[in-house]
Amino acid sequence: MDDYDVIVVGASIAGCTAATAYGRAGLRVALVERHRSPQAHKTLCGHFVLGGTHDVLQRLGFWQPMVTRGAAVTTGLGVWTEHGWIVPRPDNGVPPAISLHRSKLDPLLREIAAATPGVDLMLGHRVVGLVQDHAGGVRGVVTANGTAGPTELRARLVVGADGHHSTVARLAGVPEDHAPNERFLFWTYYEGATMNGPGGGQVWPLGRDVAVCIRVDGGLTQVGVFPAKDRLPEFTDDRQGAFDRFVAGLPDGPSLAGARQTSNLVGTTDYPCIRRDPTPRPGLVLIGDAATSSDPVPAVGCGWAFRSAAWLADATAEPLARGGDLRRAVLGYRRAHRFIDKYDALGRREALARPPGALQRTVRRAAVSDPDIARRLATFAMRAAPPSALLNPRVVIRASLGSRTAAPRARQPAAPAR
C-alpha cells in the first residue's frame, strides 16, 4: 500500500493550497518542504495577488484569514495614459486584489495546511530523488532530512509545487521552455506616502517601461519600477538614485517628500519566463511556478499558484479518494490550465518590452472615456476572465471608433523622459 494518496513537494502558495484542498477532500497528504522553519517565506515577490484569484481564495477560506493578518484589499487600479487616467469604477464588478507580505502569507498558508486533517507537513525534507516504475511513471519521492538517511515516500500522485527551479521537474527530465524578459525591476516600501492618481493604486505603462504604486499591508505604499533593459547601466551606476529619478518623473506619481522608505530596493536584473508541461508524466503533475513562471510585471504568479493548485484538486481529489480513473482526471487539470497558458503566451510577448502596438494604444485610449472598455481592460489586468473578454473583434471595433471620436484632453501630463 502507498504511504499517502498524494505527495505535494513544496509548502509555499501552490503546495499549501493543494495540500489543504486534498486534505479537506479526505485524502492522506504528505506536504514536503525543504525549509525547516514554518516561518520560511519567499523574499523575491511583490505579493500583489490579482482579483481573478478572489473566488478561489474565498472558496478555500483563505481570504478572511489574510484580511485578519492585515492584508490590503485593492478594488481598482488607475492606469495612466497620455490621454488621461483610466479611472476604476467601484461598481464595475471586477473582483478585488489583495496584498500581504510573503513573510505573513507563507506562514499563514502553512498553518492552515498543517491544521487540515490528513495533511502531514514534513519540514526540513528536501526532495532529492523520484521513485519511478519501469513504464516511466512516477510513484513517489526520496527525501533527505539533514543527517538522517534518505526517506522514500510512495503515493498515487506526486505534485511538483517546488517553484521555478523545480527539482521534481528536473529529476523527471521535464523539458523547459525559456523565453527572455527584457525588463528588470526594483521596488521598495514607504510609510507616509501620498498617492496622487486614481484608485487604490496606479499603473504607468510608459512606452517600454512600467511603474506601479500600490497600498499594501502594514499601512505601507509599495512603489515599483520595471524599466526596459537598456536602462540597466543607469541603475548599475546608482541604483537608488536612478529609482528615485524614475519615480519623481511619474505623471501624478506619489508624493514621497516626508515619507520614510522602510526597506532597501528589492528586485532582480534578469528573470526569464519558464514554462513546463503541467502534466508531464503518469503520476506526476506540476502546479504554480513549477509549471508556469511568468514575467513579474503583470503580477500573475501568486494567483496562478493558488488557482492551478485549486484546479488540480478539483479535477483529481475524487478519483484519488475513490480509486477512479486518475489519467482522465489529470487531463481535466490540463484543460483548466489552458486559461493560464493563454495569458502566458501574451505575457511572454509583453516581456519583450516592445513599445505598445496600435491595438494596445487604441484600447487604452478608448478606455479613458468608455466605461465598458475600461471594465474589460480591468478584468483582463486582474485575470478575472479569459483574454477574449478584451481581445475580441467587437471590442476592437468599438475601441477604434471610440478613440477616433474621443475629444483631446485639455491638459495632458508629460511622460517622464527615458
Ligand SMILES: Cc1cc2nc3c(=O)[nH]c(=O)nc-3n(C[C@H](O)[C@H](O)[C@H](O)COP(=O)(O)OP(=O)(O)OC[C@H]3O[C@@H](n4cnc5c(N)ncnc54)[C@H](O)[C@@H]3O)c2cc1C
Ligand atoms: C521579482 C518578483 C516579483 C514578483 N511579484 C509578484 C507579485 O507581485 N504578484 C504575484 O502574483 N506574483 C509575483 N511573483 C511571482 C510569485 O512570487 C511566484 O509566482 C509564486 O511564489 C509561485 O508560488 P509557488 O508556490 O509555485 O512557488 P514558490 O513560492 O517558489 O515555492 C516553492 C516551494 O518549494 C520548496 N522547494 C523547492 N525545492 C524543493 C525541494 N527539492 N524539496 C522540497 N521543497 C522544495 C521551496 O522551499 C518553496 O517553499 C514575483 C516573482 C518575482 C521573481
